[in-house]
Amino acid sequence: MGDLEEFFIRDTFAQAAGIRLVSIAPGRAVVSMEIGEQHRNSHGTVHGGAIFTLADTAFALASNSHGVPAAAINASITFMTATREGTLTAVAEEFALNPRLATYIVTITQAQERVALFQGMVYRKTKKRE
Amino acid sequence: MGDLEEFFIRDTFAQAAGIRLVSIAPGRAVVSMEIGEQHRNSHGTVHGGAIFTLADTAFALASNSHGVPAAAINASITFMTATREGTLTAVAEEFALNPRLATYIVTITQAQERVALFQGMVYRKTKKRE
Amino acid sequence: MGDLEEFFIRDTFAQAAGIRLVSIAPGRAVVSMEIGEQHRNSHGTVHGGAIFTLADTAFALASNSHGVPAAAINASITFMTATREGTLTAVAEEFALNPRLATYIVTITQAQERVALFQGMVYRKTKKRE
Amino acid sequence: MGDLEEFFIRDTFAQAAGIRLVSIAPGRAVVSMEIGEQHRNSHGTVHGGAIFTLADTAFALASNSHGVPAAAINASITFMTATREGTLTAVAEEFALNPRLATYIVTITQAQERVALFQGMVYRKTKKRE
Numbered sequence: 001m002g003d004l005e006e007f008f009i010r011d012t013f014a015q016a017a018g019i020r021l022v023s024i025a026p027g028r029a030v031v032s033m034e035i036g037e038q039h040r041n042s043h044g045t046v047h048g049g050a051i052f053t054l055a056d057t058a059f060a061l062a063s064n065s066h067g068v069p070a071a072a073i074n075a076s077i078t079f080m081t082a083t084r085e086g087t088l089t090a091v092a093e094e095f096a097l098n099p100r101l102a103t104y105i106v107t108i109t110q111a112q113e114r115v116a117l118f119q120g121m122v123y124r125k126t127k128k129r130e
Numbered sequence: 131m132g133d134l135e136e137f138f139i140r141d142t143f144a145q146a147a148g149i150r151l152v153s154i155a156p157g158r159a160v161v162s163m164e165i166g167e168q169h170r171n172s173h174g175t176v177h178g179g180a181i182f183t184l185a186d187t188a189f190a191l192a193s194n195s196h197g198v199p200a201a202a203i204n205a206s207i208t209f210m211t212a213t214r215e216g217t218l219t220a221v222a223e224e225f226a227l228n229p230r231l232a233t234y235i236v237t238i239t240q241a242q243e244r245v246a247l248f249q250g251m252v253y254r255k256t257k258k259r260e
Numbered sequence: 261m262g263d264l265e266e267f268f269i270r271d272t273f274a275q276a277a278g279i280r281l282v283s284i285a286p287g288r289a290v291v292s293m294e295i296g297e298q299h300r301n302s303h304g305t306v307h308g309g310a311i312f313t314l315a316d317t318a319f320a321l322a323s324n325s326h327g328v329p330a331a332a333i334n335a336s337i338t339f340m341t342a343t344r345e346g347t348l349t350a351v352a353e354e355f356a357l358n359p360r361l362a363t364y365i366v367t368i369t370q371a372q373e374r375v376a377l378f379q380g381m382v383y384r385k386t387k388k389r390e
Numbered sequence: 391m392g393d394l395e396e397f398f399i400r401d402t403f404a405q406a407a408g409i410r411l412v413s414i415a416p417g418r419a420v421v422s423m424e425i426g427e428q429h430r431n432s433h434g435t436v437h438g439g440a441i442f443t444l445a446d447t448a449f450a451l452a453s454n455s456h457g458v459p460a461a462a463i464n465a466s467i468t469f470m471t472a473t474r475e476g477t478l479t480a481v482a483e484e485f486a487l488n489p490r491l492a493t494y495i496v497t498i499t500q501a502q503e504r505v506a507l508f509q510g511m512v513y514r515k516t517k518k519r520e
Contacts, residue, residue, distance in 0.1 A: 010170075010174075011170075013179055014177070014179070038142055038146050039143050040140075040142045040143060041140075042138065044140075047183065047186070048183075050183070052186070053177065053178075053179025053182070064172070071209075072209055073511065076204070076205065076206035076207075076466055077206075078203065078363050078379065079202055079203055079204070080361075081358070095377050096374045101340075101513070103338050114356045117379060121338055123490070206336055206509060210485075210488065210491075211488070226470040226504045228470065230383070231333060233468050249468065249509050253360070270430075271431050272429070272430045273428065273431060274439070276406075276428050299403050301400075301401050301404075302398065302454070307446070309404070309442055312443070312465075313438075313439025313443065316438045331472065332438045335466065335467055337466075342461060
């Protein structure tokens with residue numbers, strides 16, 4: 001886990017957003033973010049970009065947990081409810097893993113309530129043998 | 131445009147990310163972000179969350195440009211290329227508008243190169259007459 | 261379940277694709293499709309449209325299982341692997357349910373292997389009381 | 391165009407759905423489908439799977455138009471309005487092309503009205519030189 005903790009610490013944008021690493025394991029990662037004034041959009045609720053950043057950070061950790069560099073190529077997110085306060089938690093889980101491509105589901109909750117659902121795909125830079 | 135400029139200024143998360151409003155018109159908005167150290171992910175390229183936040187901000191401005199509050203319910207984003215420096219621009223354009231739902235396409239470029247493609251849907255809080 | 265079986269039988273496009281109803285319960289539906297010559301694309305594998313149709317049919321059954329008409333407004337699908345033969349199964353599960361909007365995850369497998377992942381949102385025509 | 395016409399003719403699922411090829415060029419394809427009884431869902435409108443299949447067929451033609459086999463890995467679709475009759479047209483246009491990945495936007499209309507918006511990504515089986 002040491003390498004992945006360092007990987008997380010180098011994530012400047014996540015750090016600036018106040019995201020904290022909760023746990024990490026092969027193909028799985030949990031991060032959290034305490035909602036503050038800095039996360040609000042024009043409606044006063046949490047910015048979609050902040051929720052996406054939280055989910056994307058869990059996704060990056062889970063997809064880079066196998067020692068192969070993985071770059072996000074696609075993501076979709078659905079927002080269920082607007083949130084104003086508390087702590088958001090994102091749990092990323094591997095759905096499928098191929099040598100080149102892998103897919104993850106990320107669930108974002110606040111006090112057990114489902115706030116958003118994220119689905120993402122990475123391109124994996126597996127070394128070629130040809 | 132005055133009201134929408136104020137709407138943008140209240141977007142704390144976008145402000146913190148260094149996003150600037152370029153232009154706005156009914157159903158259309160352009161924003162930009164100069165890439166800095168704060169926007170990087172663990173690979174040293176621009177964080178997917180930062181690119182999403184830029185696109186989402188243009189989307190929020192375009193979808194709230196008609197005087198009816200609009201909340202994002204869904205978005206998908208595809209990343210074409212990793213970016214390290216320069217200025218990113220996001221252009222949001224209305225694709226379809228119904229009383230309750232509207233859809234937008236957001237194109238994210240850097241020096242004319244296409245960096246990402248975003249598609250988003252909002253739920254519009256149109257006042258009911260029933 | 262009687263009403264939902266009739267609902268399924270009226271789904272002409274699903275019937276033409278050879279989709280069968282396996283089970284249905286509030287917020288959950290399972291359908292299957294035996295792969296045949298009719299389902300192939302130009303590469304000789306199962307057409308993305310056939311896999312989407314299978315997933316979309318499970319999604320429609322699950323989202324219409326509460327007695328409130330629900331119309332799909334958005335869906336995203338990720339394809340893990342190309343399939344050529346056997347039986348595909350799609351399991352739709354409710355992720356979140358609000359009066360107006362609901363979100364479902366649909367997993368598509370073939371002989372336990374994950375073939376595709378689908379995420380969809382519906383607009384629910386809940387009667388208003390205002 | 392001869393090879394691509396043959397490519398289209400081998401698409402059994404598209405043929406069964408009554409899809410016709412309108413035009414094709416590098417990175418661009420147009421297909422159409424006259425709505426019939428066979429395309430309906432349980433609500434009596436055109437099945438999301440039929441609209442997706444139309445869009446996916448245009449996407450497959452556009453992405454395979456460069457002589458490199460391309461397989462869909464991801465797609466998202468947004469439905470603007472329910473349709474009951476007439477002819478649906480899908481226009482696929484290349485948004486970005488890399489050696490391994492390419493992205494397309496597909497617009498689905500009926501009598502000039504926008505019915506759905508589709509965004510898809512392919513993995514391209516470019517021959518390696520390493």
